[in-house]
Each structure stands twice: as C-alpha cells, then as structure tokens.
Amino acid sequence: MNTPLCTTDGTALEESARRLLEPGPFGYVAGGAGSGATVRANRAAFDRWRIVPRMLRGAHVRDLGTTLFGERLPAPILLAPIGVQSIVHPDGELASARAAAACGLPFVVSTMSSYSLEQIAEASDGPRWFQLYWPDDPEVCLSLLDRARRAGCTTLVVTLDNWTFGWRTRDLDQDYSPAAQGIGTATAFSDPVFRSRLDRPPRDDLPAAIAQWKAMFTGVDREWQDLGFLRRNWPGPLVLKGILHPDDAVLAADAGVDAVVVSNHGGRQVDGAIAALDALPEVVAAVGERITVLFDSGVRTGADLVKALCLGADAVLVGRPYVYGLAHGGEAGVSRVLTNLLTEFDLTVTLSGGRQRSDLRPEVLKTNREVGFVSA
Numbered sequence: 261m262n263t264p265l266c267t268t269d270g271t272a273l274e275e276s277a278r279r280l281l282e283p284g285p286f287g288y289v290a291g292g293a294g295s296g297a298t299v300r301a302n303r304a305a306f307d308r309w310r311i312v313p314r315m316l317r318g319a320h321v322r323d324l325g326t327t328l329f330g331e332r333l334p335a336p337i338l339l340a341p342i343g344v345q346s347i348v349h350p351d352g353e354l355a356s357a358r359a360a361a362a363c364g365l366p367f368v369v370s371t372m373s374s375y376s377l378e379q380i381a382e383a384s385d386g387p388r389w390f391q392l393y394w395p396d397d398p399e400v401c402l403s404l405l406d407r408a409r410r411a412g413c414t415t416l417v418v419t420l421d422n423w424t425f426g427w428r429t430r431d432l433d434q435d436y437s438p439a440a441q442g443i444g445t446a447t448a449f450s451d452p453v454f455r456s457r458l459d460r461p462p463r464d465d466l467p468a469a470i471a472q473w474k475a476m477f478t479g480v481d482r483e484w485q486d487l488g489f490l491r492r493n494w495p496g497p498l499v500l501k502g503i504l505h506p507d508d509a510v511l512a513a514d515a516g517v518d519a520v521v522v523s524n525h526g527g528r529q530v531d532g533a534i535a536a537l538d539a540l541p542e543v544v545a546a547v548g549e550r551i552t553v554l555f556d557s558g559v560r561t562g563a564d565l566v567k568a569l570c571l572g573a574d575a576v577l578v579g580r581p582y583v584y585g586l587a588h589g590g591e592a593g594v595s596r597v598l599t600n601l602l603t604e605f606d607l608t609v610t611l612s613g614g615r616q617r618s619d620l621r622p623e624v625l626k627t628n629r630e631v632g633f634v635s636a
C-alpha cells in the first residue's frame with residue numbers, strides 16, 4: 261500500500277483518513293456513541309485550557325522521560341488498546357506494535373486484536389501490556405492471563421466500560437460490525453480453552469465460534485468484589501480502564517489495583533458522558549497519592565498531552581490518531597504520527613519553559629474563563 265503523507269496536524273488526521281478509508285471502517289474508528297456528544301466534549305474540554313509559558317528556564321536542556329511500574333519510558337505516552345486494526349490496514353496491530361517499539365513506547369495489546377497476542381508479541385521487542393475484556397469463563401480468563409504473561413506483557417489493563425457495546429449509530433446505520441464477521445477474535449480463537457468449548461474448530465464452523473465469542477466476551481458486567489480473582493491471578497501491575505467517577509477510583513485503590521485509566525473509551529460508550537479531561541482532576545485529587553493515574557480520550561496534539569499531564573495524569577494513552585496513521589500506510593504511517601506527536605509534545609513543553617516531567621503542573625494552565633477568552 262502507498263504511504264500517503266500524513267498531515268502534521270493531529271486534529272486533521274481524521275479528515276485525512278476519511279478520504280482514504282471505506283465508510284464502514286472509517287465510521288467504526290471515528291464514530292462515537294449516539295449523537296457523538298461525548299466525542300465532541302472530549303475535544304472541547306482540551307480547548308477550555310490554555311498553557312501559560314515561562315521564559316529563561318534553560319529549557320533547551322530537558323528530559324521528559326518517566327518511569328511507569330519500574331519501566332523507564334522516553335515520554336509519558338502509550339499506545340491505547342485498539343482492536344480490529346486490520347480493518348484500516350492489513351498489517352494491523354503488527355505494524356502498530358513495531359512503530360511503538362521503534363519509539364520505545366508501550367503498546368497495549370487489545371483482547372480484540374485482529375492478530376493473536378503471540379503474533380503481536382513476535383512482531384516487535386518493544387514494551388507491551390495486555391488489555392483484557394473479561395471473559396465469562398474463569399478458565400478462559402486464566403488461559404488468557406497465562407498467555408499474556410508468556411508473551412511478555414508486563415501489565416494487565418482491564419477495560420470496564422465496554423462489557424457491552426454502546427449505541428454506535430454510525431455502525432448501526434451502515435450495518436457494519438467487524439466482530440460479527442469474526443474480526444478481532446484471533447486471540448480467543450487461538451486459545452486452547454476457548455477452543456475446547458467448541459464442538460468444531462472456528463475454521464469449520466465460524467458462526468458457532470463467533471456466537472460463543474459474543475456470549476463469552478460481551479453482555480456480563482462485574483462487581484467490585486470480583487476483582488480479587490484478577491488480583492490473585494495476575495502477578496504484575498493491574499490497571500482498571502474506564503474510570504470517570506472519583507468514588508470509583510477510590511474503590512479501585514481499595515481493591516488493590518495499581519492504576520486507573522481515566523477514560524470514556526473515546527466517547528464510544530455513553531453518549532452524553534462527562535469529558536474524560538473534565539473527570540481527571542477529581543480522580544487525581546481522590547487517588548493520585550495512592551495509585552498511578554493514566555488518561556485517554558480526545559488526545560490529538562502535543563499540547564493536549566501537556567494539558568492532561570499538567571492536570572495530573574502520570575502518563576497518557578493515545579488512541580485514534582495512531583490508527584489514522586496506520587490507515588495512511590501501515591507501520592510508516594503509525595511511526596509518522598507517533599514521531600510528530602512526540603516532537604510536538606517536546607516542543608510545547610520546552611517552549612513553555614519545561615525541562616522535566618515534574619514541571620508539568622496545574623499552575624502551568626489557566627482556563628479560558630480565567631483569561632477572559634470567550635469563544636465565538
């Protein structure tokens with residue numbers, strides 16, 4: 261596939277990808293729940309904050325690296341778990357994992373990847389985490405955890421907000437569902453315990469395998485006391501993704517998890533949900549001293565990264581932008597998006613007088629209201 265030039269403007273990537281992709285895959289990636297109110301809110305929240313640069317700080321000398329769970333990263337940035345990436349490029353997660361590794365950034369492997377977690381692990385030697393959609397079968401769950409550990413995933417991210425799919429209007433209107441076609445099932449279909457529950461291998465009866473996947477991976481919500489199962493069976497850092505309420509963050513810390521991801525799944529689950537950035541400060545105030553607080557939803561630019569970090573995120577996950585990069589030519593496209601983001605982040609920090617991660621504090625920001633800015 262050709263590598264059309266990716267724009268350097270992270271906010272323009274979506275429009276550029278729209279021109280490249282078929283309406284089904286584009287709608288699946290770009291779309292949100294319902295009217296799209298939360299997708300828009302995620303962006304609007306970033307726009308309400310302004311950076312106030314400081315001068316004469318010797319900011320040409322800087323190190324924006326950070327340490328997460330004992331792992332040194334060149335920047336406080338990770339690639340968010342995103343499933344079914346082959347719908348935008350045949351190399352899918354293999355390409356994204358390679359591009360992440362080249363930048364030294366952790367790649368979070370989704371349960372719903374188009375390639376199995378072992379294939380993704382083989383594709384690169386970069387840092388990797390595993391994101392779990394919690395199957396309604398403890399033995400399948402244990403098998404996935406075991407495979408993730410053996411595939412070198414250091415950290416487990418349990419996604420709480422997508423136990424059933426949101427009202428995704430673009431997909432409904434286009435009758436487009438990758439999962440219904442068996443895309444995103446590679447890790448489940450290659451799992452020996454999952455396969456042992458089938459009468460015939462997925463290759464011989466795809467509809468039955470898809471039906472079992474759907475029954476096992478969607479439709480069952482959990483309760484806080486269930487987390488003990490994962491805590492007991494995952495020896496490494498445990499992260500809960502999809503936290504928006506500070507009380508849930510406290511429950512997470514009480515349950516012994518190591519981190520939460522403040523996230524509304526990129527606005528794909530609850531139409532009208534609070535913008536993730538608006539939820540961040542309260543979560544940080546509630547648990548920031550006890551556990552690690554990660555963030556995603558709506559990040560498109562280096563300035564967005566600065567704002568989320570100033571508001572207390574320990575690190576930030578980037579979602580759709582790298583998938584748009586993937587659409588623009590596989591690994592090269594993802595690399596370009598990541599390099600642009602890292603460079604813009606670095607420039608924004610340094611031109612604002614920052615030299616290190618700890619310089620990104622709430623005092624660096626002011627709200628539009630504080631500076632008297634009224635949008636048109």
Ligand code: FNR
Pocket residue numbers: 288289290302340341342343344370371372373391419501523524525526527556557558559577578579580581
């Ligand atoms: C996602 N997201 C997601 N999250 C997760 O935990 N497991 C998954 O398999 C997926 N799959 C997925 C597919 C697509 C196409 C998108 C756009 C998103 C959510 C993802 O991890 C992250 O929370 C959002 O992408 C963050 O929002 P932005 O930055 O994309 O706006």
